[in-house]
Amino acid sequence: MVDVDSFIPEAKAEIEDQIGDANAIIALSGGVDSSVAAALAHEAIGDQLTAVYVDTGLMRKGETEEIAETFDFLEGLEIVHAEERFFEELSGVTDPEEKRHVIGEQFIREFEREAKETDAKYLVQGTIYPDRIESEGNIKSHHNVGGLPEVVDFDGIVEPVRDLYKDEVREVARALGLESVIAERMPFPGPGLAVRVVGEVTPEKVEVARESCHIVEEETAEHEPWQAFAAVIGKATGVKGDNRVHGWVVCVRSVESRDGMTARAQQLDWDTLQRIQSRITGTLDNVSRVAYDVTHKPPATIEYE
Structure with a gap:
């Protein structure tokens, strides 16, 4: 130290x-x-x-x-x-x-x-x-x-x-x-939300990542993660109302770490995960589903890109 x-x-x-x-x-x-x-x-x-x-x-x-x-x-x-x-x-x-x-x-x-x-x-x-x-x-x-x-x-x-x-x-x-x-601020990558968008960075995908990250940070605060966020990883079919939508897939990540060199995925409770998915899909019409990333670092990195 x-x-x-x-x-x-x-x-x-x-x-x-x-x-x-x-x-x-x-x-x-x-x-x-x-x-x-x-x-x-x-x-x-x-x-x-x-x-x-x-x-x-x-x-x-x-x-x-x-x-x-x-x-x-x-x-x-x-x-x-x-x-x-x-x-x-x-x-x-x-x-x-x-x-x-x-x-x-x-x-x-x-x-x-x-x-x-x-x-x-x-x-x-x-x-x-x-x-x-x-x-x-x-x-x-x-x-x-x-x-x-x-x-x-x-x-x-x-x-x-x-x-x-x-x-x-x-x-x-x-x-x-x-x-x-x-x-005590949660780490945020220097390239910003660009590395929380898989593939090309567009204003639409960044806005989905921005709003989703805000929701994740709020909902995981009581669990005191080292870092928690959401990433836009692709598109998938979903249903909203009576309509088929081909919307964005948002993947939530929450990890525990000391220095970021290694990290373990947090074992969030089911109610927290359901609140997160409900808020994200309810707030963002262009999101069709929400997933949770359980991969540690290594083999994954903390961010997506």
């Missing part, structure tokens, strides 16, 4: 040493990893830092509004609405690795555009150790590691929590005094 008393001053000193008198931007997603990186950088370099949150159109329900409210203490928080650009770049892309690379490159281009506005020479991001292991180990490319383009228009990328596991990042978040809504 990380020694927060020594880690925090060492991390701030490293940030100061890397960035010096230059300006930097922090890639803020609202998750605990980037939030800790933002807090450390803010304490280290103050007004040399600009926080940038990119709304990709692939975020959780109400995410952008929540970010604006939660991080109002960061002066000059920039919210970039890039939904159309991300969907355009993802059009026709079905391969999971290609998705991650497309998203990684588009993120960098958005940050480069914002950096020009503030003359920022450095990009700070919340890469953690499992991101590096999975990217370098050919499991899957994380958008902020293996998904990065070869050419990046920054003098350097600063990753203050790159050697920490998720549970260690949470320890640092608590030590920094970050609100529990951030420190």
Whole structure:
């Protein structure tokens, strides 16, 4: 476990040493990893830092509004609405690795555009150790590691929590005094709902995933999963009223884990599962059925793409 008393001053000193008198931007997603990186950088370099949150159109329900409210203490928080650009770049892309690379490159281009506005020479991001292991180990490319383009228009990328596991990042978040809504927040993938949609990413499928994930998070809260969500995995025939529908199949996943490197599927009770399926099929007319994923990691990964 990380020694927060020594880690925090060492991390701030490293940030100061890397960035010096230059300006930097922090890639803020609202998750605990980037939030800790933002807090450390803010304490280290103050007004040399600009926080940038990119709304990709692939975020959780109400995410952008929540970010604006939660991080109002960061002066000059920039919210970039890039939904159309991300969907355009993802059009026709079905391969999971290609998705991650497309998203990684588009993120960098958005940050480069914002950096020009503030003359920022450095990009700070919340890469953690499992991101590096999975990217370098050919499991899957994380958008902020293996998904990065070869050419990046920054003098350097600063990753203050790159050697920490998720549970260690949470320890640092608590030590920094970050609100529990951030420190204890359920993990959410950097590529967003794009990796909870099997195959091509379309606005319709993303909206199904967004609403379904919101329902799953609400209904599983009392079970305290490490991560719980829903993914759109294909289409199947169903019946609604007296009509046949060929609707989306939503697969629910709820897992227990310590650091995300391995995970066990949660044994949710039948009543919880029935409430989830009833709410999803009742709320979304274009969903025909709901399944529950009982696969551990390994052999599965936690996310779908």
